[in-house]
Amino acid sequence: MEASIAAVRADVAKLHGELVRYGLVVWTGGNVSGRVPGADLFVIKPSGVSYDDLAPENMILCDLDGNVVPGSEGSERSPSSDTAAHAYVYRHMPEVGGVVHTHSTFAVAWAARGEEIPCVITAMADEFGGPIPVGPFAIIGDDSIGRGIVETLTGHRSRAVLMQNHGPFTIGVSAKDAVKAAVMVEDVARTVHHAREAGPLIPIPQEAIDSLYHRYQNVYGQSSDERREGEK
Amino acid sequence: MEASIAAVRADVAKLHGELVRYGLVVWTGGNVSGRVPGADLFVIKPSGVSYDDLAPENMILCDLDGNVVPGSEGSERSPSSDTAAHAYVYRHMPEVGGVVHTHSTFAVAWAARGEEIPCVITAMADEFGGPIPVGPFAIIGDDSIGRGIVETLTGHRSRAVLMQNHGPFTIGVSAKDAVKAAVMVEDVARTVHHAREAGPLIPIPQEAIDSLYHRYQNVYGQSSDERREGEK
């Protein structure tokens, strides 16, 4: 178990670098978490620490109620202010291995209008299997953010939800998969935004969306492990 | 006092790197200053020096009238051309520990229309507690810029003001806090700009704005010191 926790700490710490690389976050905003396999635990970013200073040892270990595990490494710090939402997702979606939240520009722009992103590019059909849905307006302080994420994404192909007036939350089979979804949701949010600025978009027929999605989920990548995390 | 001045020099020199990192400045534009605790002094960027060359020893020490302290390190150089505006703020707002000015793209875009940024995203409610206000048109040469900043921000939750046709000035409890505000004001200026390009925005109810703002100011971060400078 210790080795497993250490591996998730290292993974989650490193994956935060991808949020910076793709310009999804500013200052100390945004957060990544990863479930510890075989345990009712997850690892999440501390609150208010610069991305330059994130390291495995200052990641925070929490139980599925979002409480910091007493005595665990880094437990003297507060976890991300979004910890309750991550915990809610892990409690209610056992298949989820990672959760990511950002305020990335174009995803937030769609969220501020409460408008789902239509599926008009093949990369979106591959990755999300349809539109990116909008979740309810919910503010920090109770379970309403977590509940909104779970209610919106349960039974939905999309691994990303745009919480209204707030921003994207993404889920995945692993922390890396959720980070990939966070990168891709901003990419499609930006591309479709610009596409629509200049005129009407051509819809993709539903059967083509279905075909692209199923192929990408089942055939791509180097192995089944890499399928969700891998390439288009 | 010397140790205190040296610490502010180091802090202010380093914080300029954040303006570059977040793309808020070009060439030698923009400036950060920080008040020396317990003294009627502040430290500010020299005029016309490349960001590559900024260092603690070429920061300029000024009194609260904006005059360079004779004989102080770096006093052979001219301070930033915005020094008078910074000095005015320090004289009239004793709670302010840092001031930042940039010409960041989207904040200037709102300023060129003289339009305040509406509070339609939760990150903005957290950070600024409402809309980002516009200050008057004022040109360099007398106290009118400083006065415009102080009159607009006094009694306002926002730590950022968009000076009309000019650009953002931000204040904070420290230089770091003011830099964070400069980063966040451009982030929200860009996001709300793009959001509104594509259709009407959903307002956030005033009581939700109030709740987010108070929670963020009072509960967040690792400690009270980090509260204003810390994470969303």
Add this chain to the structure above:
Amino acid sequence: MEASIAAVRADVAKLHGELVRYGLVVWTGGNVSGRVPGADLFVIKPSGVSYDDLAPENMILCDLDGNVVPGSEGSERSPSSDTAAHAYVYRHMPEVGGVVHTHSTFAVAWAARGEEIPCVITAMADEFGGPIPVGPFAIIGDDSIGRGIVETLTGHRSRAVLMQNHGPFTIGVSAKDAVKAAVMVEDVARTVHHAREAGPLIPIPQEAIDSLYHRYQNVYGQSSDERREGEK
């Protein structure tokens, strides 16, 4: 032949770095391939491998039917999911030495509207000799993408095609030339997008387009080798 293959592996691996440098790709998306001179072979990116990890030894050697050459270095991995489209181009366009595919933002935006990019800037006349055409909607799984590229670009001055709802494919006399076309097509897609946002564009007379194109193809650069890959 081995030396020739090794050279193409090194070239193709390195050229992927240009896609990253110019922001044309995210995550593991996008791909470059290069024909092996004097052989019915080409080298392409593996599927689902991070850009950080691309190296000559993990590039994949394929025949012109898109099959991995058994026993060749890296042949234990799967090639890019777009390999069939690259292979189709090499089979049907013998003058093509390189193919590139990306989902770069503004090129995809035009593709999502199925709209060709008009030739209103001289850099576009130089490089592409006219508008950037749109290819048909086609999904992965048969030859339809490759056929769409070949049918659109055969007899066309442009080395770039915007596949509808999908994104740009570019060709060139070499992999480097195709990468240059991928960089330039996004540059002109972005510039013309923004230009048209603010009002009507001034057309360039056809005879001026012809003159610019012919001059650039025949006079520029340090030598004939560098002509297509070289500078504007």
Add this chain to the structure above:
Amino acid sequence: MEASIAAVRADVAKLHGELVRYGLVVWTGGNVSGRVPGADLFVIKPSGVSYDDLAPENMILCDLDGNVVPGSEGSERSPSSDTAAHAYVYRHMPEVGGVVHTHSTFAVAWAARGEEIPCVITAMADEFGGPIPVGPFAIIGDDSIGRGIVETLTGHRSRAVLMQNHGPFTIGVSAKDAVKAAVMVEDVARTVHHAREAGPLIPIPQEAIDSLYHRYQNVYGQSSDERREGEK
């Protein structure tokens, strides 16, 4: 004279890095030149060489007719294809010490509409003293580009001209000053583009523009040398 030429070579080679830093160029596009003080000579970028490979020794020395000086270092290469335009400017504007040309995105966008950039932000009043003018449509092959630059900028406060359908050329008292103008013209082109997307702009009164321009030209910076190259 040799020392003077060597200094200009080093300066011009290094300044090209600023075009990359500020995202004004892609691939091998764009060019900087600098006049050799006290001689009828200037130094310019070679044609078709990657920005990674630019160095003092491959810069090209030309006379004021744009001919490469035979036997000079690097003279085996071709100079930038825009050399004739640079040479024309040096011949006809003796006060000009540097010329820069780019295809930077937003400056080209205004150029493609043939629309001058209105002076609605104070940074533009400081730096350019009014609007950025548009020059005529002119194509490579005779003196028409150089003539268009000179006719537009002679007697104009602006150091930048947007050549219609082509892009910006900037001039300065030195190569560094012209590079600064290239950086600033893209910055204001982008800012004013976005500002106007969202509604009408507030004009700056002419007397305020005049006051800002005169102050910036005469009072700013650390010394008279740094005045034009220095900070806002």
